[in-house]
Amino acid sequence: MTEKQSFDAMNKKSRGSRKKRDIALILPIIGIILLLTPVLKSFAVGDEASSLTSVMLIIFGVWAGLIAAAFLLSRALISEIRNK
Amino acid sequence: MLSFNILVSICLIYVIMLFMVAALAEQRAQKNKLSFLHSPIVYTLSISVYCTAWTFYGAVGSAARNGLEFFAIYLGPTLVFIGWWWFLRKLVRIGNTQRITSIADLISSRYGKSNLLAVVVTLLAVIGTTPYIALQLQSLTLSFAVFTQKNANAPSSAITALFIAFGLAAFTVVFGTRNLDANERHHGVITAIALEAIVKLIALLSVGIFVVWFVADGPTEVLANAERMLPKTTGVFTSRWVTLTFLSGAAIICLPRMFQVIVIENDAEKHLATASWAFPLYLFLMCLFVVPIAATGLEILPEGSNPDLFVLTIPLAMGQEAIAALAFLGGFSSATSMVIVAAIALSTMVSNHIVLPLWLRRAQARNPESDDVRSILLRSRRISIVGILGLGYLYYQFTGGTSALASIGLIAFLGVAQVLPALSFGLFWRNATRAGALAGIMVGFTIWAYTLFLPSFDGSFILTNDVMENGLWGLSILRPHALFGINIPDPLVHAVFWSLFLNLFAFVTLSLMTTPKPLENLQALQFTNVFGTSSQRHMPSSISTSEDLFVLAQRIVGRTRAARLFEQKAKEQGKPHGLPDPTSEFIITLEREFAGSVGAATAHAMMAQISGRETVSVEELIAVADETAQVMEYSARLEKQSTELAETAKELRRANNKLTKLSQQKDDFLSQVSHELRTPMTSIRSFSAILMNDGEIDREQFARFSSIINDESQRLTRILDDILDLSFLESGKVKLNLQVKNMGEMLEQSITASSTSYDMSNVDIRLSKKFHDVKLLTDADRLTQVFINLISNAIKYNDKPKPIIKIDLAETPDYITAIISDNGPGISEGDREIIFEKFSKLSSGGAASGVGLGLSICAEIMRNLGGNISFKPSDSGATFEVKIPKETDNHDAR
Numbered sequence: 001m002t003e004k005q006s007f008d009a010m011n012k013k014s015r016g017s018r019k020k021r022d023i024a025l026i027l028p029i030i031g032i033i034l035l036l037t038p039v040l041k042s043f044a045v046g047d048e049a050s051s052l053t054s055v056m057l058i059i060f061g062v063w064a065g066l067i068a069a070a071f072l073l074s075r076a077l078i079s080e081i082r083n084k
Numbered sequence: 085m086l087s088f089n090i091l092v093s094i095c096l097i098y099v100i101m102l103f104m105v106a107a108l109a110e111q112r113a114q115k116n117k118l119s120f121l122h123s124p125i126v127y128t129l130s131i132s133v134y135c136t137a138w139t140f141y142g143a144v145g146s147a148a149r150n151g152l153e154f155f156a157i158y159l160g161p162t163l164v165f166i167g168w169w170w171f172l173r174k175l176v177r178i179g180n181t182q183r184i185t186s187i188a189d190l191i192s193s194r195y196g197k198s199n200l201l202a203v204v205v206t207l208l209a210v211i212g213t214t215p216y217i218a219l220q221l222q223s224l225t226l227s228f229a230v231f232t233q234k235n236a237n238a239p240s241s242a243i244t245a246l247f248i249a250f251g252l253a254a255f256t257v258v259f260g261t262r263n264l265d266a267n268e269r270h271h272g273v274i275t276a277i278a279l280e281a282i283v284k285l286i287a288l289l290s291v292g293i294f295v296v297w298f299v300a301d302g303p304t305e306v307l308a309n310a311e312r313m314l315p316k317t318t319g320v321f322t323s324r325w326v327t328l329t330f331l332s333g334a335a336i337i338c339l340p341r342m343f344q345v346i347v348i349e350n351d352a353e354k355h356l357a358t359a360s361w362a363f364p365l366y367l368f369l370m371c372l373f374v375v376p377i378a379a380t381g382l383e384i385l386p387e388g389s390n391p392d393l394f395v396l397t398i399p400l401a402m403g404q405e406a407i408a409a410l411a412f413l414g415g416f417s418s419a420t421s422m423v424i425v426a427a428i429a430l431s432t433m434v435s436n437h438i439v440l441p442l443w444l445r446r447a448q449a450r451n452p453e454s455d456d457v458r459s460i461l462l463r464s465r466r467i468s469i470v471g472i473l474g475l476g477y478l479y480y481q482f483t484g485g486t487s488a489l490a491s492i493g494l495i496a497f498l499g500v501a502q503v504l505p506a507l508s509f510g511l512f513w514r515n516a517t518r519a520g521a522l523a524g525i526m527v528g529f530t531i532w533a534y535t536l537f538l539p540s541f542d543g544s545f546i547l548t549n550d551v552m553e554n555g556l557w558g559l560s561i562l563r564p565h566a567l568f569g570i571n572i573p574d575p576l577v578h579a580v581f582w583s584l585f586l587n588l589f590a591f592v593t594l595s596l597m598t599t600p601k602p603l604e605n606l607q608a609l610q611f612t613n614v615f616g617t618s619s620q621r622h623m624p625s626s627i628s629t630s631e632d633l634f635v636l637a638q639r640i641v642g643r644t645r646a647a648r649l650f651e652q653k654a655k656e657q658g659k660p661h662g663l664p665d666p667t668s669e670f671i672i673t674l675e676r677e678f679a680g681s682v683g684a685a686t687a688h689a690m691m692a693q694i695s696g697r698e699t700v701s702v703e704e705l706i707a708v709a710d711e712t713a714q715v716m717e718y719s720a721r722l723e724k725q726s727t728e729l730a731e732t733a734k735e736l737r738r739a740n741n742k743l744t745k746l747s748q749q750k751d752d753f754l755s756q757v758s759h760e761l762r763t764p765m766t767s768i769r770s771f772s773a774i775l776m777n778d779g780e781i782d783r784e785q786f787a788r789f790s791s792i793i794n795d796e797s798q799r800l801t802r803i804l805d806d807i808l809d810l811s812f813l814e815s816g817k818v819k820l821n822l823q824v825k826n827m828g829e830m831l832e833q834s835i836t837a838s839s840t841s842y843d844m845s846n847v848d849i850r851l852s853k854k855f856h857d858v859k860l861l862t863d864a865d866r867l868t869q870v871f872i873n874l875i876s877n878a879i880k881y882n883d884k885p886k887p888i889i890k891i892d893l894a895e896t897p898d899y900i901t902a903i904i905s906d907n908g909p910g911i912s913e914g915d916r917e918i919i920f921e922k923f924s925k926l927s928s929g930g931a932a933s934g935v936g937l938g939l940s941i942c943a944e945i946m947r948n949l950g951g952n953i954s955f956k957p958s959d960s961g962a963t964f965e966v967k968i969p970k971e972t973d974n975h976d977a978r
Contacts, residue, residue: 025169031166035159035329036321036329051311059159064368067166067364078354078357
């Protein structure tokens, strides 16, 4: 591996970990937007918008999505954590 | 129907099982076989202590009453956990590096180890947690009551609650205070809590599955039921929804028991990574069947049934006692795990921040070595646990289940959330100060108590109904539910908004207005910069070695004093040689010694740091001490130089004054000399002119004029002789005419000589007879000249009607001293310095006719004779001492 290549690899690695950290910051913000504001409700039509079941399913859906994202993120970030 | 006895047996068996699990875990922990205990799953499950009986029973009740609002209580923690990288990770890292023992400790530590702050947070936590414990007792009692409704033999609810409280206290004391680990971890309890977490999840899921697939016909029917039975307003995305989400997010950080399991009991940061998704998943599963259970309960149970108990009553109504028992066990687990962890966390705070400081203060008066801090701590923790459960029981008895479960929980949440600004800003904002934190917490706490906590008693405690209606003192802007006249319909939203807003406002304002102390600054840096590359070094052991202490002591109090101190201490510890052991008593002594050198606060910080609670190394401290010593030494040197300079300047000023005076004298003298020379010259010139021009003067007149000219010429010569004589004496070329002569004769001759010039009729001269026995080898003429001068002066300047002049003798082996004193006006202090200078004319000289050379000549003569002349101040008149050597052989040249 030439010097330039190794440098590129290093650069890529640090950029990758920076990206992961950014995602870690963005994830709770996405969660807040989706769960605390009625954005999702505005996509529903007619009766659906105020239906208890549909709102509940929206919440469960977003919730499950967030858990899945957190799972992937934690797998990615665990390498960044100092092992004590 | 399950009998009460069977139920009690189930509980007992379950508790015994928990005991065994906890004991086993403790055993393994002691043998360092912690592979299972260290797993992130146990950590995650222990966090589920968040789900209390409130969740287990209350969520269903909340769904039946308020629709989907209960979700907010779980979404808040979910958001906090998926944002773990930014907040919880930092919190956990700080908890590890700073060896934090509780949330009160964290706040106090962040703000310069302020014990006052720790006490305030502890009290806040106790007040906020007591209703919560009461809530657990209430839900347990209610669930017992469900099974004993028709049993006449069953104990009353008060007795049941008392038994439960007692049992929980016993369990917590046994497992929560078995050891005093430095980092306050409780492996046994945590393992038991994890087991309870599994039990409550399985119980709730079982009831849910039973309800959906066995009571109802699958999810579709359940959802249709829900749409029909549950409130029409979903309660989602409203201001209350946002408030609840925020509040629960704050609670997962600030509740003492949550802080205990998330931060204190954390073994590795990577466990947090797992918990970041696993804990939200746990909450997700806990919520999955809440709505179906609520809807089914409302559908099948008679109207008026308590929705808080649907989890138990649905299986009972369907005759499924096994599922009911499991559900009961789940509720039991939820309540017990919460109470146990909360009691441990609170007892740690109470003993560390209230009991121990009080004991230490009291212990100063006694012999500090006679007690063991460890046993004091353990005892105080046990008593605190019992006390906290006692408080919870009293609260339960007092309120008697007046409020719905959920509202008590929310009151407690907002109470502890008052530390959130101080805590979260403390982690990120360096300028947050102790005063700000204290003010924020106090303000928030007061508003919380006034707008939410006290009104929860419905006018039966402190706040009366009248105050609730019309505000304090009848001021409508102080109405507890509409502060400042702003009408927020929901009391909870109202209280959250005002308490946290004013809390934050007070905190930020005071932080900006005050300046932090050095220790605060240091701690602020350690907290905000915990991920920084430097200062990550961990102290290997909690106590530093005596060598380190000795090196530091040398730097601070100096080598000899440090050595003496350590030697003495070693002797006291019974060590004949070598360094003493670093006992706490010794460290306190040292700190007191250091305080004398570097100030109490710094000494405290240094000792606190050197005894291992900080990440600052001993070497760094030594460097600080060295710097301080250097600065102190340098400033001492500067001070010395500055005093020297001041001294020199003073001398220079004196010399300058003398020079100025002398120069003035010289000018005066020159004019005097000119005048003295001019007077005889004028008379000589005028009389010689008369003799020249006037040829007709008679013989008599001629003789008189010539004699005047002659006298004046002689006087002129005398003055010039004096001047010449002086310069001759000064040059040292004078030739002494040595001969042996009787001193009495010399003095008598001098008196006679003086008397020719002055009227001696009144003058009383008292000459000591002893002089006639003294013979000296000296220049008699010169010495006589000195005596004549002194005696003449004494007569000349005397202003008394009867002048008295005494001449006494004093003798030492080498010198003869003649002391000539008079009763004249003496010499003023200012003139004393210059009387022997040439040309001096004293300011008090009055009508003197001399030209100011007499005493200068005397001084020069005595110097040439090898003696000296000096003036001695006395009360009346002037005293001169003439000191003459007995042998005069070393003087003839200088």
